[in-house]
Amino acid sequence: MTTGADQSVPPDGARRLLVRDLAQVVTPAGTHAPLRGAALRDVDVIEDAFVLVRDGAFEAVGRMGDLPRLEGDVEEVDGHGLSAIPGLVDCHTHPAFAGDRANEFALRAGGATYEELLAAGGGILSTTRATRAAGAAELREIVARHRDAMLTHGTTTFEGKSGYGLDHDTELAQLEAVRAAGGVPTWLGAHAVPPEQPDADTYIDWAIEHVLPEAAEIAVAADVFVERGTFDVEQARRYLIACRAAGLALRIHGDQLSEMGAVPLAVELGARSIDHLEATGPEGVAELAASNVVAVMLPVAALYLARPMPRGRALVDAGAAIALATDFNPGSAFCESLPVVWTLACTQLGLAPEEALGASTVNAAHVLGLDDRGRIAVGLRADLVLIDAPDWRHVAYHFAGDVVRSVVREGRVAHLRA
Ligand code: NIG
């Protein structure tokens, strides 16, 4: 069925893009975000299809046989043999870092644990040293580079956290760098306790007083790492309540290594999301299912740290709203690819490709407070990934494959594989 195409010539100056002869166009069907339960599995598939874009928004989508006669300037893209899905939304990344942790990766391969490395002043604190040493201009260049790498894997919208500055200037420079690259900034002021601060409570007080007022001008959300060796539930509550009062949405890194009470805290405070959940048991699953908190799963981090995978199937079956993200960062998930996340979701979390699609498009956009994208539907922002296969499920099926042929971001071809 063709929807929304008027047969007339666009007014002079309108910019139109037609992707034609696509083997499939596939989009989450449900219009209410976040999608839950059976609605998460519900997708529309149109075969032998076209997508028409006008001035950065979808103008029409339908079968080739219903393509209206178009006059005026129309840029055409040949979709023969390709399938199209909405632009992917990565709702959890840490792209504003300098240096790398290849050495720690090797140490972990030899048996060292993530917690031991952090307790010894490595881990997040090692990246903090490198990031403080980089200037604001270098951070801008770094985040733009990572954004471009994500784009080649189909990501058209990304969230980016601070949390590797843990001082006033570097935290704000990270947020600025994410914003300058077109990302959605999250203030992860409570990621770890920096070495110059005596303890977690003193640091939280300092960050609320000295960083939050300016961070809240740039960021849309605040985040905290609730874990042994970082912040406990009481400290997280104090930090998040102050951030909420400053107008920020709330997110939590919770139940990554241990269940510390982060799920009840997220529900109590009405957080937008709780992210990780590798350690969440059946009670946490039931509590999330009965709430509006989105369960963001990051299977690359579980894989990297050799942790149990989060209970994706149980969360969906219980009725929880879920999203999937890369957690791109130099320590626990050095991976920009949401297609890789799909493969892990379908092989390790028990999700169907349809559920991976909804979890990394419309539901991930909901986590970021964006309701103008995530589906291929008339009027929404025209973000589109052209998959190099006539069956869109190759995104999950072809493990680490080069599945992305090209990417349309806000109506323009932003990436075309060489
Ligand atoms: O989501 N868990 C805390 N933060 C990141 C890792 C950050 C790092 O190791 O540099 C995560 O896994």
Ligand code: FE
């Ligand atoms: Fe993270």
